Amino acid sequence: MAEAPAWVPALTLRLQLQGLVTLGLDAARVQAALGPLPDAPDALVPAQAYVRMWHAAEPLHGPGLASALAGTIAFGAFGALDYLVGSADTVAGGCESARLHFAMVSTDTALEIDALDDGGHALRVRALAPMPVQALEFTLATLFLRLRHVTGGGFRPRLLGLPVARPAGDDDERLALFGQAPAYGHPCAEMLIDAATWALPTCSADPMLHAALKDMAARLELAQPGDSSLQQALRARLRDALAQG
Template sequence: MFLPAVTARALLAGFGAVGLDAGTLRKAAGIAEAELEPVDGILPLEAFDRLWEESFRRASREELPTEVGLAVPFGAFRALDYLAASSETVEAAFHALAIHFRQVAEGFFLEVARTDHDGGEVRLVPANPVHHADRDRTREVSDEFTLAVFVGRFRSQPLANPFRASAVRLTRQLPKRPTRHAALLGAPVAFGCALAALEVPEAVWTSRLATADPALQQTLRQLAERIGLGAAASDLELAVRARLRPLLPDGRAEASEVARALGMSERTLHRRLRQAGLAFGQVLDDFREAEAERLLGAGRVSLMEVALRLGYSDQTAWNRAFKRWKGMSPSEWLASRGPRAGGPPTGVSGT
C-alpha cells in the first residue's frame, strides 16, 4: 500500500511543530527529501510506519498522534487546506474534503453525514474493512492523527460558533492509564471503536466560514481534479498509474519497469493486479486515455507532444488508440468540445 507524499510532508511539519527534529525523523525513516517534492508523489506505507516508530522512540507519549495532528500548520496539505477553508460552512468544508480526500489518504475514505440528533458526523471508513483484532498500530495512529488534524484546522477558523466536537471516537484500544485526549480534543473520547469519527453539534456544523470564497473554491476544485491520477479502482492501480506517468514519454511503460519502481518483482505485480481484478495492459490503456483527455483538455499542448508524452512515436498508432477510446480522432474530439481559452493545440491531428 502507498500513501501520498503530501501527507508525509504534513506529518513532518507536525512533528517539527511539537518540538521533534523533522529532518532527523525523515532520514531515520529512509525518506529522501526529493521524494517529498512531486505533487503526485507517493511513498510506501512502510515509510509512514518508520516515521511513527521513530517519533514514539523520541517522544513516548500516548497523546503524540493527537498533539502532532493538532499542530500541523495550515497549508501543509497544500490545495486541500485552502479548498476546505474557502467553503461556505463547516459541513460544506467536510464534503469538499471527502470528495478529494484520496489526494492525502489511501486505504480509507471520508464519510460525511447528518446525524439523527442534529449536527453532523465525519467518519473514516476503511476501503477494505478488517476485523478489529487484526488492525495494526499504524492504522489506529493514522485515524487519531487525521481526526486531530480536522479539529486543529477548524479551531483555527473564525466561526460564529467556535469549532468544537461533541464526541470523538478512536479505533485504538483504551490506554492503560488516563490520558489528555479529551482535554486536547475538547470533547469526550471513546476508545476501541469500530470506526474513527467526529460528532459535531448543529450550531457548529452549519456555521459559516469567514474565509468562504466561492470563486477560489471553484478554482481549487478544478486544480484538485487536474493534479489527480484519474479514477482508479484500487490503491495498487493508483500506485501503478503514478509510476507510469514518468515512464510513458521515454517509451518505458512496461510491467518490468513499473514493478522495479514499486520495489517488487514483475511476477508479483501481475499477481497483485490479478487479485484486484486488473491486468497491466488494461491499467496502462485506461491511464493513457485519462492522460490524453487531461493533456488535450489543457489546450496548450500540441497533438504531437501529447502523443509523445503518452509514449506514441508513431502517428498512426496514436490516432488508432484515440479513435478506439473516443470513437473519433483527437482533432475531432477537440472540435466537439468547443473553443478553449488556451487556444487549440496544433501539430499532428489525425483523421
C-alpha cells in the same frame, strides 16, 4: 489483476518529521527508519513508509503522538486540502470538500459522511489499506483542527471518537488540544457533528476560490506506477462501491 500498492503524499511525512522536531523528539532517528523522501511537492511514497514512520515515532512519545503531531502543523501547510476547507461557506461545505479531496487523491484513507436522524452528521476516517490506528487519529485530528480554525474556534463536535485504547493515565495532551475528552475504542476515527454545528459559517469563505479549488480537486489523479487513468478511476469507484455493499 493484482491490486496496486497504496501511496501517500511525501508532503505528509515531511510535515510530520518537522512536527517531531517541534515536539522535541528525535526526528533524525525516525528519518533514518524512513530513508530519503522525494522533494517534489506532489511526490508520493509507498504507504509502507507511512507505517514505518508511526512504528519508529510512537515509542519516542507514547499515546497521543498522532494528535500532538496534527497540532504542530499550521493551517495552509496541506495546501489544497486546507484551502478547500477554509474557502467553504459552512462546516458542511468544508467537510464535503475534504471528502472530495480524499476521494480524488488518497488510496489509503477514505473520508465518509453519513446523515443522522436528528439532522446531524457523522464524519468518519477509514483505512483502505493496512494502516496503524495512529494514522487514522492523525487524519481526524488534522480535520478537527482545520474546522476549528476556519470557524474561529466555534467548531465543537458532539463526540470525537478515536480507534485507540484509553491511556492508562491522564490524557491531558489530547484534552488540551481538542478542548474535550475523546471517546476511545471506536472502530474508526469519527466525529459526530450536530445540526447547528454542521451549518456553522466559516470566517474565511471565498466562493470563487472554493469553486476553483473544487474543480481542481475533481480533476486530480493520483499516479501509481503502471496504472492508466482508467485503472485509477475504476479502482476508486469500485472501492467505494464495495464499501457500500
